[in-house]
Amino acid sequence: MMTPPASVEAPRPxxxxxxxxxxxxxxxxILIPMLWLAAFFFIPFLVVFKIxxxxxxxxxxxxxxxxxxxxxxAFATLRVTFGNYLFLFESRFxxxxxxxxxxxxxxxxxxTLLIGFPIAYLIARSxxxxxxxxxxxxxxxxxxxxxxxxxxxxxxxxxxxLVNDILMSxxxxxxxxxxxxxxxxVYLGIVYTYLPFMILxxxxxxxxxxxxxxxxxxxxxxxxxxAFCLVTLPLAKPGIIAxxxxxxxxxxxxxxxxxxxxxxxxxxxxxxxxxxxxxNRDWPLASAVAIVMLIVLVGPIMFMRNGNxxxx
Amino acid sequence: MKQHSLALKLSAGFGFVxxxxxxxxxxxxxxxxxxxxxxxxxxxxxxxxxLFRNDQIMSAAWVSLKIAFISATLAAVLGTLAGFVLxxxxxxxxxxxxxxxxxxxxxxxxxxxxxxxxxxxxxMENMFGWPAGRGTTTxxxxxxxxxxxxxxxxVQSRLASMDxxxxxxxxxxxxxxxxxxxxxxxPMISPAILSGWLLxxxxxxxxxVIASFVSGPGNSTLPMVIFSKVRxxxxxxxxxxxxLMILIVSIAVIAAIVIMRRQNRxxxx
Numbered sequence: 001m002m003t004p005p006a007s008v009e010a011p012r013p014x015x016x017x018x019x020x021x022x023x024x025x026x027x028x029x030i031l032i033p034m035l036w037l038a039a040f041f042f043i044p045f046l047v048v049f050k051i052x053x054x055x056x057x058x059x060x061x062x063x064x065x066x067x068x069x070x071x072x073x074a075f076a077t078l079r080v081t082f083g084n085y086l087f088l089f090e091s092r093f094x095x096x097x098x099x100x101x102x103x104x105x106x107x108x109x110x111x112t113l114l115i116g117f118p119i120a121y122l123i124a125r126s127x128x129x130x131x132x133x134x135x136x137x138x139x140x141x142x143x144x145x146x147x148x149x150x151x152x153x154x155x156x157x158x159x160x161x162l163v164n165d166i167l168m169s170x171x172x173x174x175x176x177x178x179x180x181x182x183x184x185x186v187y188l189g190i191v192y193t194y195l196p197f198m199i200l201x202x203x204x205x206x207x208x209x210x211x212x213x214x215x216x217x218x219x220x221x222x223x224x225x226x227a228f229c230l231v232t233l234p235l236a237k238p239g240i241i242a243x244x245x246x247x248x249x250x251x252x253x254x255x256x257x258x259x260x261x262x263x264x265x266x267x268x269x270x271x272x273x274x275x276x277x278x279x280n281r282d283w284p285l286a287s288a289v290a291i292v293m294l295i296v297l298v299g300p301i302m303f304m305r306n307g308n309x310x311x312x
Numbered sequence: 313m314k315q316h317s318l319a320l321k322l323s324a325g326f327g328f329v330x331x332x333x334x335x336x337x338x339x340x341x342x343x344x345x346x347x348x349x350x351x352x353x354x355x356x357x358x359x360x361x362x363l364f365r366n367d368q369i370m371s372a373a374w375v376s377l378k379i380a381f382i383s384a385t386l387a388a389v390l391g392t393l394a395g396f397v398l399x400x401x402x403x404x405x406x407x408x409x410x411x412x413x414x415x416x417x418x419x420x421x422x423x424x425x426x427x428x429x430x431x432x433x434x435x436m437e438n439m440f441g442w443p444a445g446r447g448t449t450t451x452x453x454x455x456x457x458x459x460x461x462x463x464x465x466x467v468q469s470r471l472a473s474m475d476x477x478x479x480x481x482x483x484x485x486x487x488x489x490x491x492x493x494x495x496x497x498x499p500m501i502s503p504a505i506l507s508g509w510l511l512x513x514x515x516x517x518x519x520x521v522i523a524s525f526v527s528g529p530g531n532s533t534l535p536m537v538i539f540s541k542v543r544x545x546x547x548x549x550x551x552x553x554x555x556l557m558i559l560i561v562s563i564a565v566i567a568a569i570v571i572m573r574r575q576n577r578x579x580x581x
Binding site: 013014017025026029030032033034036037038040041042043044045047048051061115116118119121122132136137138139140141143144145146147148149151152153154155156158160162192195245246249250252253254255256259260270273274277278283286287290293294297301304 | 320321323324326327328330331332333334335337338341351390391393394396397400401402403404406410413414415416417418419420421422423424425427428429431432434435438453454456457460464476489490511514517518520521524525535538539542543545546550551554557558561562564565566569573
């Protein structure tokens, strides 16, 4: 059980929190969601870890049991193999897939921030009515089907799609470009679909910002650009971090975007896991891929959770 | 900051065009007469008629709506409990862990969630004989789990921004904890629960990856059918389907925003 370090003073419980003190009935309220999350969120990871230590075999389910009962001696033998993990690290393919996922996710996150920041800033600085309208305009795509928004780009980026048509009629290119099924399309798809996840936390942070600080800097003769770097950016930092994590973490494991917009050579680990599971039916190896991905992402996830602690 | 205005407006404007251009193109193409999706052949509703005649899509849509309705409802109940516990109950052992379990599913890559739930269901079936096979039940459990997190976050943030004096007044007047919750807290957060329900409904309706892992044969959801069609290329029927779904979601979102705005009167001063 984790206890907060002594130096950190626990926030004083509010009146309401003291009222809902912990009795039997209240433990029931706590236990229902807690048990559900334990059963269907936490324990599944243990199962994945267990299966990542077994061997693939042709059976139902297609992996070897960890404990094997020997009918003669009445002893159980534990059969654990790290072969799946060794295989992951020995093969260039998986390492490349992890690295390329991290690269694609990082670059896309950067561009999402670049496009999202002006929008969030503009919304935070608008009047109440236009703020609601603009905010709704950001939220609407966020609620609209992810799959269909990725699909929408397929029609635009095709060889004879709208983007190529426009570029050709303007005279920028003479023959259609291959945009669909390239890494570029994957970047575009991630930036597009995850943009609302960046804008919303940025907006929340910028909205809280005290504009008089920027005005003070400007009054004292700071150039607008320097005022932005020295005042606005540091104040927006929590929002920037939250937005980047909300985009980066799921983007690393993205499956839909690389398989619809990417080419056959677009290597992303979510797609590798999918193929390993559905095409090769190698459940233990797919589990090992998942566990390593989880280890890579556990740092960013913990970091994000710390940000949420203030709210708890 | 006036000299920044134009640059800011231009770049933000570019962002909004970027957000909406693909959606608008999709809607326009759904009314295209021509079978070649990108060649304009005049306005027509024929792909909508075609869509409603497609039994595979229609039955998958029905399966998805059913799953979304049940999952959203379960997630609304469990998520409200979780959000309430996190913001209105004093610190207890495990509260930090619970906070982590509530936030982590929001960012967890779907392939990991899907794989881990499937392996859990297989292990459970071997040990207890339940759930027997995979289908609607397993998809509902999976969707409830990740939607629960969204509801909890929405409810928790509403409770945090809400004025506590009403609850304190009821407390002073001698309300029991249970009646305090049902008479004061629940009505005050009901708009948040409703919008959490709507969000869960759309998320469940949209999920491809997790459903693909935990569904059984013959239990294809709508996104699974769309994905298998779309993989082969752009089709006019899917454009029509997408337009209808965007329309429904837009109405729901606008309704949710109006509801949430009405709730502002309970906000902290």
